[in-house]
Structure formats: C-alpha cells, structure tokens
Amino acid sequence: MDSKGNIGFSEGEFNEFPRGLPENCVEYLLFVIDSKLESRNLFSELENIRKAATQLCDSIAKEYIWQRDSFQLRIERDQDLVYLHGTTDYGDSVEDEWLIVYLLRELTKSFPNLWVRIFDDDGEFLLVEAANVLPKWLSPEIDSNRSWIHGGNLHLLPLAASSGVKRPLSLTEAVRYIKSDPNSLVHSAFIEAEAFYRLEKYPGQITDSIHRSLVKIPRKLAYILHEKPSTIAPAIEAFYLRDPVAMKPLASPSAKIHFPPEDLVTVSVKFTKILFAQLKSQRFSPPPIWSAIFEAAEKDISNADDDQKNLASLEMGMKVTSGFEMLTTNADTKDNRLAREFAMLLEDVEEDGAQVLPTNKDIETWEDVHREDDESWLDINFDDFEDELQGNRGPRSRPKGEFGDPSAQADLKKIVSRFEAFLNDESAGVEGAELEDMDEDDDISDDEEDSDDEDKEVSFDEEQFSKMMREMMGLPAVEPTNPEKISRTSTSVATHGTTIEEDEDDAIRQLAAQMEAELKEHGALKLDPRTGKPKAIEAKYGGDSKGKGKATLEQKVDNEEESSEDEDEVDVDYNLAKNLLESFKSQAGMAGPAGNILGMMGLQLPRDEDEEEED
Known part of the structure; x- marks a missing residue:
C-alpha cells in the first residue's frame, strides 16, 4: 500500500499471477532464434514466415471449416522479444487445435531457425498427451515454456534451464536459454511419438x-x-x-x-x-x-x-x-x-x-x-461401445474389427498394434531408463534427486507397464515365475517412489499368488463339498465333518513323519501340510500369509490350547 492508500503489486509479485487463456482457446508463439541474424533483419524474416504460414494454411486447409476462429498470425513485441503471435478459439472442435499443431510443425520443417511454442487453457497440452512417458522431474507445476517445436520435432528445456531448481520458466528465460545452448535441449522419440500421435492422421483428417x-x-x-x-x-x-x-x-x-x-x-x-x-x-x-x-x-x-x-x-x-x-x-x-x-x-x-x-x-x-x-x-451401439471399453472381443451386432467411424477404427487399431509390437519385442525399452536404489532411511538430498532426474530422460518400469496394459486391453496377465522376476518387479515399484513397506507387500502378494498356484496344482484348494476341507489333505489324514481341530491333525502329521524317515521319496502333501501348520503356529494368533491361505482353503484352525496351559 502506498502513501495514498492504494494497493499495488511489484513486478515480481504481479508475475506470480500469469495471464490465463479463455476457455477453448489455443495460443501459439513463433520465434526466430539465430545468432547470425541481425536484429534489423528480424522483422523481414518474421514477415516471410507469416506469409509462408498463410500459404501453407491455404494449400492444406483451404476447404476446411473452422468452428470459430481460423489460424492467424501477427507480429508482436513484448519487452525485448519480437515474435509472431496467434490465438484461435476452437469452440467445441478440438480438431481445429490439432490442425494448428500440424500446420506449425510443418512450418518448422521449412525454417531451420524457427522455434514454436503452443499451449491452450489447460496449459502444455502436448505434454499432457505424453504424460505417461515424461521424465519424473517434469511436473505440471514447472512445465511452463519448456516444450518447443523445432525442425518438426518436440524439444524439452531441461532442469538446467532453471539453474537446477524445480520451478516454471518465464518466456524470456526460455528464449534466452535456447539462444545460449540449443543443443542441450531434450529430444526423446518416445515422448514425441506420444505427443504427436494425433497428427498421424493429417492431412487426410481434413477431408475426413x-x-x-x-x-x-x-x-x-x-x-x-x-x-x-x-x-x-x-x-x-x-x-x-x-x-x-x-x-x-x-x-x-x-x-x-x-x-x-x-x-x-x-x-x-x-x-x-x-x-x-x-x-x-x-x-x-x-x-x-x-x-x-x-x-x-x-x-x-x-x-x-x-x-x-x-x-x-x-x-x-x-x-x-x-x-x-x-x-x-x-x-x-x-x-x-x-x-x-x-x-x-x-x-x-x-x-x-x-x-x-x-x-x-x-x-x-x-x-x-x-x-x-x-x-x-452418427449411430452408436452402446452394447458395442461397452464391449470396447471392457476390452471384449466378438461384438454382438457388428462385423469383427469394426467400431465407430473409420477414424476411430484406425486409432483403435493403431493403439492395439503398437501395444502388441511393444510386448512382442524382447529388446523394446526406453533409452536412459534405469532403476534407482533406495536406502533404509530414504535419506536422499534434493541436489542428488535433481541430478538423477536430469540425467534420466525417461524413467518407468517396462514390466509394470506391460502388466497394466495387458489388464487394460483384456489380455491374459503374465505373472513372474522365478525369484529373479519377483525381485525385479519389487525394485521397479520402488523406482516409482513407493515406500519399502509397499515393496514388501507387493512381494508378499506375488509370493502368495505363487503359493496359491502350487496349492491348486496339488489339489489343496479343491474342497470337498461334504466337509469343506481340501480333498488332498482330507484323503491323506482323514478327519470327520466337524473338524476335530489342530491337535488331531498335527498328531497325524507327526506320526507320518516318523514312519517316512527312512523312505527316499518325499511326500509333497505331507510337507505342504507340515509347513502350513508351522507357519500358522509362528503367527502367534496374528494375521499372516498362512492364515490367509488356510482361509481360502476353507480351514479355520483353533488356538493352541496346550501351549496356553503351559504358559
């Protein structure tokens, strides 16, 4: 507040409240960044680009009907920056927005010194498209002015552009960094493929x-x-x-x-x-x-x-x-x-x-x-739509492989083919992806995290991704079958920032799944409808329909152990029962894996009364 009682903001405080775009609007900024170009020639170069953009739009989208505003550019000056600026209100037609992205990407292929920024009222929508494959350090809170289109490719400004600090960049900072070190920008083919995926159907989409x-x-x-x-x-x-x-x-x-x-x-x-x-x-x-x-x-x-x-x-x-x-x-x-x-x-x-x-x-x-x-x-069969959402095959009322308009069919087939190719490629992976170790105290300094994050272009676990995608697409899941895979899966979970306790829980769940598979293989989970007990154990150790309790079953197990000491063959059912009872006993009345497995088998074991009396 000044001497006259007026409330005011300093320039730094005002910049904390950036100007927002109206709803359903896309804004694009075109910069000429060339150290060899003299400032007096900048305006003429921008005017050449503007004319080329107009001609490109007329040639590609001459017959196109824009929902509200068309693609348009004008020269604008902002402080020390001079660039081409455009804003388009695309209304309900998101296709207008992606057509503009396509036009700008094609334009950058013709001008090697052209750098383009494009965003909408949701922010960096290109990064939203590639959200699942972005580096971990790049979050929506700091992604402002970090994505640029140059030479037909998508480039990201690294964390070094903000001096290693996780904060958003101003437009001036971003332009200055590109001028000083353009080769340090991050370019990932994997991120680019996700961000530009919708552009694959252009220019044919204009006619369609x-x-x-x-x-x-x-x-x-x-x-x-x-x-x-x-x-x-x-x-x-x-x-x-x-x-x-x-x-x-x-x-x-x-x-x-x-x-x-x-x-x-x-x-x-x-x-x-x-x-x-x-x-x-x-x-x-x-x-x-x-x-x-x-x-x-x-x-x-x-x-x-x-x-x-x-x-x-x-x-x-x-x-x-x-x-x-x-x-x-x-x-x-x-x-x-x-x-x-x-x-x-x-x-x-x-x-x-x-x-x-x-x-x-x-x-x-x-x-x-x-x-x-x-x-x-225009016609939508909601039964078929539900089938597609559930990942079911064999639709009720349409030929196999047909759903929606040809564009929707092409998109769906493209997604499926990409996913299947990724799963079938043993060498598929992301360059730069690696696992990070976590110590017991989880004591990692911010500087170390920042340097690790900056070095990793993309970081995610392929096996977890494969498992999630198989579930989403309705394909049968492939569970790990050896301890090495279990360990690797547990470590990959830690890579995504989960706690050590969650890693252990995940390993226990996978171990329980393996045990359950073995129990089913040996008939332990095939319950007798008369007794409610596993047929394998019931047949070997007897027992009445009331279930006499733990002591009776343990005595029979002990007798069997004494009679089979000299035999070369190991009875799998005997070992299974003995290990289950010992594991249940070690729980000391608390919840644990043995109790859970026995519960799935239909067995509710009583407390050890003998030990309580001795105590």
Missing part, C-alpha cells in the same frame, strides 16, 4: 472431417453458402445456443425476416462432422412461418424412401435457415470474423436484388450439388 448433406433452403441462402461455405459455422453456433433475443423474429408471424421460407431449392451443404452433429441432434419445432410448409409436406408423405428423404432435407433446411436468421440479429457486431463476413455478404445480396441470385441451371453446375454422405457415423 467434412460431411455433406442435402438441405432445402431459400435460394438467397443457397447463394450465400455457395459464395462463403464457412459461414455455416457461426450460423449453427447461433442455432445451437438460441439466444432469446435472436429468436424473436422467428417467433412472431408478422416479423420481417431475411430468409422467408420461399423459393426453396435443394442443395448439398458442407459441414464439419461436429457442426452436422450439433445441428442434427437438436430438437427444434418449426417456427410459425414454417408451419404451413411442414403441414403440406406431411400430408403428401408416404412410406417411400424419397418422401422420407424429402422431409428430412426440409427439416435440416429449416434448422439451417433458422440459424442464419438468428445470426443476422447481431452478426455485424460479433467478434467472429466469419459472422462479420456473412453480414457484409447479406447486405450486398439484398442491395443487388434478385438479379444476383442463381437460377436452377446455375445451381446444377455447382460442384457436388447433389452429394449426400452416409450418416451412419
């Missing part, structure tokens, strides 16, 4: 995301959509949100509207699949001005497929037209560039009149004017 459908709309609107197909995005958003003020003209039969249901034509309209699903899924009663048209169409309808399709195209056309009508109420004042372009185009059409509108012959010359894509990708 488009859906065309036949709709019946006014001729004026058909002309606008033909001239500017991308205006469908703000119109569907207006329809999807349905602002009460924007709906007033549609609710009043006497209101003046821009697109009355007159002079209707059937044309093929281009959507993205997300936009089409938003439009198709909405229940919307026809406005009063459309009621008469729907009543006439329903009277003439029959069971013929053509009549059903005609009614469906009329309903979709009514929704599209209503969306554009809602958009006209405040399109010229919206922040959305496409909405403003629509407002200007509508004004030109209404000023020029009917002479600019296309005739039926003109419409027939339009590309794909009668195209209608299959809508089966």
